[in-house]
Amino acid sequence: MSTLFVVATPIGNLNDISTRALETLRGADLIACEDTRHSIKLFNHFGIQKPLESYHDFNESEKAEELAARITRGLKVALISDAGTPAISDPGFRLVRICREKGIRVIAIPGPSAAIVALSASGLPSDEFLFAGFLPVKTSGRREKLESLRTVTATLILYESPHRIVESLKDILQVLGDREVCIGRELTKLHEEYLFGPLSSVVDKVRPVGEFVIVIAGGKGERHVDPVVLEGLSRKDVLKLLAEKTGIPRNKLYDILLK
Numbered sequence: 001m002s003t004l005f006v007v008a009t010p011i012g013n014l015n016d017i018s019t020r021a022l023e024t025l026r027g028a029d030l031i032a033c034e035d036t037r038h039s040i041k042l043f044n045h046f047g048i049q050k051p052l053e054s055y056h057d058f059n060e061s062e063k064a065e066e067l068a069a070r071i072t073r074g075l076k077v078a079l080i081s082d083a084g085t086p087a088i089s090d091p092g093f094r095l096v097r098i099c100r101e102k103g104i105r106v107i108a109i110p111g112p113s114a115a116i117v118a119l120s121a122s123g124l125p126s127d128e129f130l131f132a133g134f135l136p137v138k139t140s141g142r143r144e145k146l147e148s149l150r151t152v153t154a155t156l157i158l159y160e161s162p163h164r165i166v167e168s169l170k171d172i173l174q175v176l177g178d179r180e181v182c183i184g185r186e187l188t189k190l191h192e193e194y195l196f197g198p199l200s201s202v203v204d205k206v207r208p209v210g211e212f213v214i215v216i217a218g219g220k221g222e223r224h225v226d227p228v229v230l231e232g233l234s235r236k237d238v239l240k241l242l243a244e245k246t247g248i249p250r251n252k253l254y255d256i257l258l259k
């Protein structure tokens with residue numbers, strides 16, 4: 001059966017590749033990757049020789065159609081990205097989508113993803129989380145995006161580059177407030193580091209070098225509601241009104257009220 005394999009690769013430490021990932025790459029006819037010069041290092045390390053073809057953000061739509069057609073004709077294609085899990089803030093979504101639409105089987109070979117690595121080691125609640133990828137580059141867009149995340153009660157996960165980490169953390173502090181954070185830097189690599197605590201206490205300690213994941217405690221879901229408006233209402237009506245105003249489900253609000 002025609003199959004696309006979506007293979008996760010390490011985010012730093014090459015020992016994090018799985019046995020199944022290696023087997024799949026060895027069994028593939030073609031590897032679709034982002035930067036062939038980057039991926040060749042991984043392949044050389046594991047002694048795998050396979051044709052590599054670049055599959056970038058800029059050629060994704062065109063290339064996806066072409067790859068899907070070749071998979072249908074029987075070519076075994078494995079999709080990887082420069083690091084981590086393809087399609088997670090990386091190219092891949094379009095190819096997977098087209099394969100699904102054409103009835104091609106898609107199998108993911110799981111492995112590292114920086115967001116999950118950071119979350120699992122963050123010490124912040126992980127029962128509910130929202131991965132928001134990279135914040136917009138421009139200050140106005142970034143603040144707007146953060147504003148839209150302000151009332152989210154789930155733990156937030158963001159990716160950031162060394163060029164913007166300081167600016168972004170300052171904007172997070174300003175828009176989301178002094179929340180507890182865990183900032184993961186260079187995860188699984190030699191200089192891996194985590195900074196944990198209220199954002200105001202760690203912001204000046206961040207060395208803007210390497211790759212970052214920012215894990216942020218969720219909001220309390222508080223929005224101002226004039227107490228006068230609530231006066232005289234039944235508990236049920238208070239919950240209904242607050243749920244409308246804040247977007248928080250009634251059962252959650254009930255728990256908050258009880259506390």
Ligand code: SAM
Nearest residue numbers: 011084085088090113114159160186187211212
């Ligand atoms: N697909 C990848 C994944 O599954 O994690 C993410 C690719 S995205 C283009 C690259 C971003 O992921 C980096 O800018 C950084 O925010 C984060 N990242 C990747 N590797 C990392 C690492 N070793 N330590 C910290 N952050 C990392």
